[in-house]
Amino acid sequence: MNVQVVYCNHQTADLSVREKLAFSSEDDLLRAYDVLRERFPASEYVVVSTCNRVELYTAQENASDAPTSQELAAFFSDFHRVPVEAFLGDLLEQTGAEAVRHLFEVACSVDSMVLGENQIVSQVKSAYEIATKGNANGPLTNALFQRALNVSRRVRTETRLSEGRISIASVAVGEFGRSIFDRFDDKTILVIGAGEMAEETLRYLQNEGVQRIIVVNRTEERAGALAKEFGGQAEPWSQLDDWLSRADVIVSTTGATQPIVDAARFRKARKQGSGKPVFILDLGAPRDFSSDVSEVDPGVFLYDIDDLERTCAKNRAARTTEIAKARSIVEEETSRFMHDIYHKATGPIVQRLRERWHDVSRQELEVLYRKLPNLSEDDQQAIDRTVERIVNKLLHPPLETLRDEARDGTPHGLLDAIMRLFHLH
Amino acid sequence: MLSNVTLFCFFASYLCALVIELTRLRLKNSVTRWAAIGFAFAGFIAHTAYLFERSRTAELPPLLSSTHDWMLVLAYLTVVIYLFVSTIDSSLGFGLFLLPIVVGLVGVSRFVSQSTTPGLSVTRGWGMLHASMWVLGAVGVVIGLVFSVMYLVQHRRLRQKKLLEDGLELPSLERLGRLNWWSIVISVPLLTLGMVTGVGLSLVSDPSTEAVRLTQPSIVISLLTWLGMMALFAWLLIAQRTPGRLVAWRTVWAFGFLLLTLIVLQVFNRGGVHGVASDHSAMLNQQRSGLDSQPLTLTIQP
Incomplete structure (x- = not known):
């Protein structure tokens, strides 16, 4: 059996590169699997695409059937219509036990921007399920991903990696939001998008005492369901500009392939508002707010995923012992997995x-x-x-x-x- | 014993506290925190003894005895606020912004008039009210200035996404904006009261002393600065959209200018705000040989 991963993540590539290679929706992924199957029929595939990483895992019975990293880079280039030179330097490759170890570290969130975050587990699980739906995986990747989820469970049980601030939302709100606002119970929170990241952010904000939540999503049913879960109100997509002008905190997590709010649109919205400070947390990859939105006026505080990197490094430094424990478990499980393969x-x-x-x-x-x-x-x-x-x-x-x-x-x-x-x- | 306490004692203590506060940007732990508080507290004790001794010698409350003492009272109240805030909040970088002003005030007080304000003795109650209002308003000005600077620093850090790089911990913009607003709303009326009682005092003072003339440049400049602050005050109360950053900038300009004016006028006019011509002031100083012969002066030479 041969395992291989070609990837770029928050440690190796900027968001500007990652967002070009990201698969922002399930449909995108299913189309990608069709192309991969056509190009490399002897392989199994699973793609893990989140705001922090784009990773393509392949597995084959015979190593000779494995596509080369150049062939996989060409696939990314053709699929996303991005020249290879734009990302080749940021793309890494691991094979064999190294690839297995890498997946285990990803699933345990040792490799995450926010150490110990829980969301990566469901993202890995979801990636595996979509691969199954697209008939892209097989017995080898099944064994690999099942084991990765078990390792993740074990690390969470046996270490204290998942204690404290363990979500991107908690880090963003805890560090930046709290430096802008003293309290959140009198603030209007606008959530654009109704995915898992939006849910995670709302869960944290609710713990911070947020009472007024507005959810705007292209699919109104999903917005309604999310708003209902957190006691908020769902608003139609057409009302977005109105709420952009009224919100104190904006959390955007859509799967849009292009920015949905640019400087001109936001400036227009701000003119209708009171000019109070607004904290924008853009968790989309690709980004939902173009970077020049922060230049609209001095009261706009716009942060994207990469802006959280330094804060997360501090979080990481404080948990060195737990990282060592987690890595030791990952090492042990990698050896066991390779032994089982053997x-x-x-x-x-x-x-x-x-x-x-x-x-x-x-x-x-x-x-x-x-x-x-x-x-x-x-x-x-x-x-x-x-x-x-x-x-x-x-x-x-x-x-x-x-x-x-x-x-x-x-x-x-x-x-x-x-x-x-x-x-x- | 108390007469051996010099200005340098607490000047040096506050300076040490400031240096330690600066080191806390890189080395933040309980040792550095308590060392800074300890030095500031030591300075505070020496400061108290110094003011007490000055007051006892002049047989006047420190607020009335001279501009030198008035300035030291201002620094003294500022230190009390620093000690209070630093003790209840272990992480806040308040001292970094407040202690430079304390050190500056103590340092500058060496170069201002140490003679008693003439003519005030006849209206001691009014004089006390006037000086108290001025000093409390000035404390509000200092605090407002500090909050405004903290606001602007925090705003800049947030916009440049560099919250963790300098090791500084500051309150949220929302809180700083609110504190700044309150400092303006409290200090401007106090300064106004100080101004009004000052004018009242000039009207009732002994005309033969020629102590205070409303046309004196120092009084005119103070009046103009006060008018500027009143404009800021009115704008704050009337304007509906007041972005915190704009409020902070205007406060820095208004309060900064007021503080600077106050200090510069005191230094260049050794007779103080209430003084007259320098020669007259010098004569008065000579007459008060009791004060100037005391070993209460700063040991570093100007």
């Missing part, structure tokens, strides 16, 4: 090799016992045990080598050599 790939061959050698030894011993009929039963048993030990000792070095080689992935070359040398076909 067993899965080498198990039948090792079994056949053992059986073949023991069959040969049994046949030869039967010939021997027929030639020496005077041997007692005890003598025969002693000889049986000796021969078995000899066979095991002879098998030990090649099997040990096989096990060592399998730590970094399935040793296809070695397995092929063993099968040919001992005629195991």
Whole structure:
């Protein structure tokens, strides 16, 4: 089995690059899987696309079937119509155990901008479900992603990584929002979009005492459902400008592929308002507010995902011990997973090799016992045990080598050599 | 014992507290916090002893005895606010903004008149009211100025998204704006009262002393500054859309100018706001040999 990941995330690439490569909707992803299947039919795929990362996992039975990173970069380029040069330097690749470890770290949120965040688990799960829906995954990626979710559960149970501020919303509101506003219970909160990120943000804001929540979404049913859950009110998309002028806090999390609010639109909205400070939290990737919105007037405080990076670094530095514990669990689980893969790939061959050698030894011993009929039963048993030990000792070095080689992935070359040398076909 | 306390004692203590506050930008822990508070408190004790001794020698309350003492009372009240805020809030970078003003006031007080204001002794009650209103209004001005500067710094940090880079912790813009608003609303009426009682005093003072003339440049400038602040006050109360940043800028200009005017006038006119010509002031100083012969002066030479 071969596992590979090609990715860019908040540590390797700016939001301006990530938003170009992001898959902003399920439809986008399903179309991407169609293209991938067509280009690389022997592979399985899962794409994890969030505001902080775009990662394409592939798995194949044979390493020779794996697409190269250049081929995958070309896929990104063609699909998003972005020249390869615009992102190639930001794209990283991991294979084998490194790729497995990377996914486990992502699922445990060790690799997240906000350490210990819970949202990544549902994002990984959702990515896997969409891949299933698009017939993109298979037995290898199934095993990999199921294990990743288990590892994530284990890290959350055995470490204190998920204590304190563990969502992007909590970090953003806690650091920036609290530096602008003293309290939130007298503020009007406008949420644009009704996805999971919006829900997460509202949950945190509600804990901060927010009472007036307005949800605006293109799909009014979803806006209504979200507003109902948090005791807010849903407003039609056509009323967006009106609410832009009245809100104190704006949280935008849509899956739009282009900014929905530019400077001209926002300036017009501000002229109708009271000119009070407004805190805009743009959690969309691609961004929902164009960056020049912050220049509309000095009362506008616009923050996007990348602006939270420094705050999150502080959060990370405060949890060094927990990160070490989490990494140790990830390491252990990666080894176990690779070991399981090894067993899965080498198990039948090792079994056949053992059986073949023991069959040969049994046949030869039967010939021997027929030639020496005077041997007692005890003598025969002693000889049986000796021969078995000899066979095991002879098998030990090649099997040990096989096990060592399998730590970094399935040793296809070695397995092929063993099968040919001992005629195991 | 008390007479050995010099201006330098508390000037140096406040300066140490300020330096420690500056180091807290990089090294924020309870040791540095309490060290800053400790130095400020030591200075506060010395400051109290100094004012007490001055008052005892002059047989007048510090507010009335001289411009030097009045300025020290202003610094003293500012230190009380610093100690109070720093003790209840461990993280706030209040001292960084307030202590420079305290150090400045104490330092400048060395160069202003130490002679008693002539003519006030006949109307001591009015004089006390006038000086008290002025000093309380001036404390409001100092605090308003500090809040405004803090507002502008916080605003800049938020706009440039650099909240964590300088190690500074400041209150929210909303709170700073509110505190700033209140400082203006409280200090302007107090200064107005101070102004009115000052004019009243000039009318009832002994005409032979030639102590205070309303046409004196210092009085005229103070009056103009006060008018500027009244305009700010009226604008705050009347205007419906008052962006916090604009309020902060106008406060910095108005309060900053007032404070600067106050200090510069005191330094260049050694007779003080209430003084007359320098030679007359010098004569009065000579007459008050009791005060000037005391070892209460700053040990660093001007």
